[in-house]
Amino acid sequence: MPHRALCPGSFDPVTNGHLDVIERTSALFEQVFVTIFFNTVKVPLFAPEERMDLLRQATAHLPNVVVDGATGLLAQYAQAHEIGVVVRGLRAVSDFEYEFAMAEMNKQVYGELETLFMMARPPHSYLSSTLVREVAQWGGDVRGFVPDCVARALQQRFGGEPR
Numbered sequence: 001m002p003h004r005a006l007c008p009g010s011f012d013p014v015t016n017g018h019l020d021v022i023e024r025t026s027a028l029f030e031q032v033f034v035t036i037f038f039n040t041v042k043v044p045l046f047a048p049e050e051r052m053d054l055l056r057q058a059t060a061h062l063p064n065v066v067v068d069g070a071t072g073l074l075a076q077y078a079q080a081h082e083i084g085v086v087v088r089g090l091r092a093v094s095d096f097e098y099e100f101a102m103a104e105m106n107k108q109v110y111g112e113l114e115t116l117f118m119m120a121r122p123p124h125s126y127l128s129s130t131l132v133r134e135v136a137q138w139g140g141d142v143r144g145f146v147p148d149c150v151a152r153a154l155q156q157r158f159g160g161e162p163r
């Protein structure tokens, strides 16, 4: 039985929605790899090391979570790390088509890999890193949407009132 799960993403930056899925996954599996795939975002806001650092701070309370970074195919990464399950959050029906295609493609590459979907909880169902970046960029308050360390990093990046 799989005891290791993978929560993959771009995490540019990690949001409270990501964190909710990571926390719920960490309660279900012995070990959870939270892995940033760096080949996905063309022009990221945060550099790879910054994203890893923010993710480490945000998950410091979860002892069975390992934060990692990778390039290349998710399915190959899962196979190399003996991970049997990918967990992805689903926010709305609009996520479904992309996630469905990705889950099937990953299974084509590594046949033993299963993808499980976790419904985003209502407070996070509209949240995305893209919208958080945009709100922060134009001086909006993002403290309700992201972990404190990320709010501080965004404030340093874009300026605005000290909080």
Ligand code: PNS
Binding pocket: 008, 009, 010, 011, 037, 039, 040, 072, 073, 074, 075, 101, 102, 103, 105, 106
């Ligand atoms: O947070 P995101 O941007 O929705 O995460 C997307 C991610 C990282 C899960 C996806 O782009 C991915 O798996 N990238 C690794 C490369 C890969 O395996 N691509 C083929 C997937 S079918």
